[in-house]
Amino acid sequence: MKQHLGYDRKIAIVGATGNVGRLTLQLLLQRGVIPKESIITFASATSAGxxxxxxxxxxxxxxxxxxxxxxxxxxxxxxxxxxSQQWIPKILSVGGRVADSSSYYRQDPKVPLIVGPVNLADAKDAQLCALANCVSSPLMCVLKSLMPLGIKVLRITTFQSTSGAGKLAMEGFLQETKLFTSAMNGCVESAKALGSMPFYFGRPVAFNVLPQVGGFDDQGYCSEENKILSEIQKVLDKELKISVTTVRVPVLVGHCSDLTVQFQEAIDLNQVCSLLEGDSFLKVSDDIVPPQEVVGKDQVFISRLRALKGFPKEVKMWVASDNLRRGAALDTVEVLEYLWKQY
Incomplete structure (x- = not known):
């Protein structure tokens, strides 16, 4: 690996003003592994200074x-x-090491795809690490615990909040909600505003659900479905059979998934539960866990865990996590702290 040209032992956060960038900085400060004096920040030209x-x-x-x-x-x-495409090669050329949360390098066979609780050690000798996305990362946290039981098939339906598409998507959702509520109460101006509003997702997400996250390919799969499938296979097992449907829902923060796991053999639910309860990054709940209740928490929450009647090899569960943390800011921080400790 090239020697970095800089003399200071510093860590840089690029995209510092975004939802994930701000939370990355917050977590770095709260966890205290990297001194705050060693952190520098980058954003757009309009934010410079x-x-x-x-x-x-x-x-x-x-x-x-x-x-x-x-x-x-x-x-x-x-x-x-x-x-990431524009700047990461330039940083690598001067010896920098990078943890990239964008999608650009995730399927590059030369770049390890990292999920902190699953395969953090794969980052040890890598100059560049890609981070799994905010749905596949929490799912892999769950599946990693169950891999010893022999997983054969996954069936996944996601319910993804607007924050997964960034600040503008959240602001658009809030504005839609305000206008719809006002229009339903008889405000003519709000109704007119809705008629001419450029909806962020092409259709209103307020009071609605959209069975599409990303553009469609020629086989009818949207880009988010392909990402989840390929990322899980890359990290866990390329032979896993996976079915995915992704849905955008009118929620600000918190991604959830309905996850069905089919094992190679008939399975004991108590054994499944015991494995899941054995990992500190997971939390198994006897009560339901909706997205509002996971905001601000690092753990991946599992509820409605049950065996499927008539399907002795299958279990079903509800998986919920803060998508700005797991699969985003928290994953970034875990990798950066790990690399920092190597110096």
Whole structure:
């Protein structure tokens, strides 16, 4: 691995002003593994020079430029794929190490795909790590615990919040909700505004569900379904048979999945429950766990765990997690802390 050109032991967060970037900084400060004096932040040109306040700590935002690449030895990218595509090769060329939460490198066979509780050690010798997305990461946390039982087939239906599409999607959802509520109460102006509103998802998500996350391919699968399938296979087992349907729901934060697991042989539900309860990053609940109740929590929550009547090899469960944490900010922090400790 190349020696980094910078002299300071610094960590850089790119995309610091976004939902995930701000939470990444918050978690870094709260966990305290990396000193706050060692953290620098990057955002868009319009934010450059401004101050970002996180937990009483001030960060001066910079624009990412060629002459800034030697400022840090470790980089966390909480950005869109286009930004990662443009800048990560340049950082790698000067010896930087990168944890990338975008989708750009996830299916590159030369780049390890990391889920902290599952395969963090795969990041040890990697100059670049990709991070699994905010649905496949929590699912793999669950499935990792069950792999010793011999998993054959997965059937997944997701229920994904608007925050998974970013701040503009959340703001659009809130505005839709306000206008719909007002229009239903007789406000003519709100009804007119809805008629001309450019809905972020193409259709209103407020008071609605949309059985599509991402664009469709020629086989009728949307991009998010293909991501989940390929990411789980890459990390856990390329031979796993997986069926996925993704749904966008009118929720701000919190992704949920209806997960059915088919094993190679007839399964004892008590054994399944025991394995899931043995991992600290999971929480098995006897009560239902809706998305509102997982916001701000690091664990992946499992509820409605049950054997399927007439299907002795299958179990079904509801999986819920804070999508801004697991599969996003928390995964970024876990990798960066792991790499930091190697120095």
């Amino acid at each position: 401004k101050t970002l306040e996180i937990l009483d700590t001030s960060f001066i935002l910079q624009e990412l430029k060629e002459d800034t690449l030697a400022q840090a030895s470790l980089w966390g990218f909480n950005t869109e794929a286009e930004v």
